Amino acid sequence: MTVSLYVPLASPVHRAPAGLKLGLLAALAVALFVVDRPEVVGAALVVVVAVGLLVARLPARSLWAQVRPVWPWLVLLLLFHGVFTDWRTGAVTTLRLLALVVAAAVVTSSTRVTELVAVVEWLARPLAVFGVRPARVGLVIAMTLRFIPLIAERAHRIREAQAARGAARMRWGILVPLLIQVLRLATTLGEALDARGADAPVTPPRRRAGASTS
Amino acid sequence: MRWGRRAASDTPAAADVQRTAIELTGVSHEYGERPVLRDLTLTLAESRVGVVGANGSGKSTFARLLNGLVVPTAGTVRIDGLDTRSQLREVRRRVGFVFQDPDAQIVLPTVAEDAEFGLTNLGIPAEERARQVEEVLVRYGLAGHRDHPAHLLSGGQKQLLAIAGVLVMQPRRVVFDEPTTLLDLANVRRVARVIDELEQDVVVVTHHLDLLAGFDRVLVFEDGRVVADGAPAETVRWYTERMS
Numbered sequence: 001m002t003v004s005l006y007v008p009l010a011s012p013v014h015r016a017p018a019g020l021k022l023g024l025l026a027a028l029a030v031a032l033f034v035v036d037r038p039e040v041v042g043a044a045l046v047v048v049v050a051v052g053l054l055v056a057r058l059p060a061r062s063l064w065a066q067v068r069p070v071w072p073w074l075v076l077l078l079l080f081h082g083v084f085t086d087w088r089t090g091a092v093t094t095l096r097l098l099a100l101v102v103a104a105a106v107v108t109s110s111t112r113v114t115e116l117v118a119v120v121e122w123l124a125r126p127l128a129v130f131g132v133r134p135a136r137v138g139l140v141i142a143m144t145l146r147f148i149p150l151i152a153e154r155a156h157r158i159r160e161a162q163a164a165r166g167a168a169r170m171r172w173g174i175l176v177p178l179l180i181q182v183l184r185l186a187t188t189l190g191e192a193l194d195a196r197g198a199d200a201p202v203t204p205p206r207r208r209a210g211a212s213t214s
Numbered sequence: 215m216r217w218g219r220r221a222a223s224d225t226p227a228a229a230d231v232q233r234t235a236i237e238l239t240g241v242s243h244e245y246g247e248r249p250v251l252r253d254l255t256l257t258l259a260e261s262r263v264g265v266v267g268a269n270g271s272g273k274s275t276f277a278r279l280l281n282g283l284v285v286p287t288a289g290t291v292r293i294d295g296l297d298t299r300s301q302l303r304e305v306r307r308r309v310g311f312v313f314q315d316p317d318a319q320i321v322l323p324t325v326a327e328d329a330e331f332g333l334t335n336l337g338i339p340a341e342e343r344a345r346q347v348e349e350v351l352v353r354y355g356l357a358g359h360r361d362h363p364a365h366l367l368s369g370g371q372k373q374l375l376a377i378a379g380v381l382v383m384q385p386r387r388v389v390f391d392e393p394t395t396l397l398d399l400a401n402v403r404r405v406a407r408v409i410d411e412l413e414q415d416v417v418v419v420t421h422h423l424d425l426l427a428g429f430d431r432v433l434v435f436e437d438g439r440v441v442a443d444g445a446p447a448e449t450v451r452w453y454t455e456r457m458s
Binding site: 006008112113114139142143145146149150153185188189191192193194195196197198199 | 278281282283303306307310311313315317318319320321322323324327328330331332335336360361363364365379380383
């Protein structure tokens with residue numbers, strides 16, 4: 001299981017600021033929901049795919065990997081509209097969602113998690129008046145992305161251990177051992193954050209586009 | 215080799231080494247009602263110190279005392295003259311800590327991002343962070359993985375990343391808490407080589423006794439006390455016989 005989808009390349013899209021990319025993604029979403037002409041929405045899809053493949057130079061398989069899970073739902077949506085409303089509405093709705101999924105894939109594949117998190121931290125800055133520390137918000141999001149696959153892996157190991165002892169169908173039986181493991185992990189993680197200076201009262205500097213470690 | 219507790223005054227030139235030594239004075243620690251360390255008094259001025267003992271003997275708690283992850287319920291711990299109770303931030307800046315399970319130490323999604331984490335916390339400027347991260351990843355053979363998700367690394371690579379994430383902060387001392395327990399033999403040797411090549415003073419808690427060859431001093435913990443303390447060869451031999 002992979003949550004981090006970043007594909008390290010040196011393209012203009014990769015170099016663009018994360019805030020700009022997220023802003024354009026949001027603007028595209030609004031625009032696509034305002035327009036309801038299939039040729040315009042289809043053209044937007046073509047442009048987004050072209051930007052992903054030709055400008056960002058992302059491999060087709062990395063875009064497809066993010067489209068693949070939603071593909072059956074898009075087909076069902078088209079069929080639903082075809083049967084219950086009309087094919088034109090179905091085409092617009094399906095193309096609209098597909099364009100947004102591809103656009104989101106281009107953004108996540110060309111942007112490091114830390115850059116996305118920096119934007120979230122910037123957006124969270126107004127919350128500082130309520131005592132919220134934006135850097136902590138960003139750290140929580142980044143750590144969530146880091147630990148989702150790890151916890152999924154631990155759940156898989158518990159399932160394997162249970163299956164090896166003849167308890168393959170214990171669906172809920174995974175909860176208690178997983179909870180214990182997660183709590184232990186959280187204790188050590190807290191210590192690790194302390195040991196690595198996460199309690200320091202320093203506002204983490206943002207990664208700059210030109211300061212890539214790659 | 216000496217058996218039993220060792221007093222700070224037993225150490226040669228104790229007054230001279232205080233500024234560059236780990237000093238425990240009357241240290242005890244309890245988890246709830248359960249005592250895990252009992253009245254420890256010792257001075258560690260050596261560059262390479264090993265710590266061994268059975269599970270539950272108190273050695274991991276001892277390791278955690280050294281960068282203030284655990285503050286003792288009684289007594290004082292001083293690192294190079296700094297009190298872990300009142301000068302915690304300076305102590306943590308000075309003492310890096312490598313945990314047994316690297317998965318719990320790697321906090322950010324990709325290799326480079328995680329290596330950079332400690333530097334970000336120190337407020338190092340972006341260009342300097344990038345330079346130092348590059349340097350440490352090359353040094354530990356992780357440069358080719360810099361944008362890879364950390365959870366896809368092998369066990370050995372994860373431990374190297376955990377070590378890199380600590381060393382990039384340039385601590386003066388590094389404490390390792392069973393750094394090789396989860397590794398295969400090849401990676402045990404790899405991590406041993408890394409520890410061996412470190413310029414920093416190290417304290418290594420371990421069950422891999424081979425790791426302690428070439429160390430200056432080895433402590434044996436039992437029931438929260440140091441029951442043996444001396445040169446590695448004879449101390450490890452004594453410990454092995456006691457465990458058999």
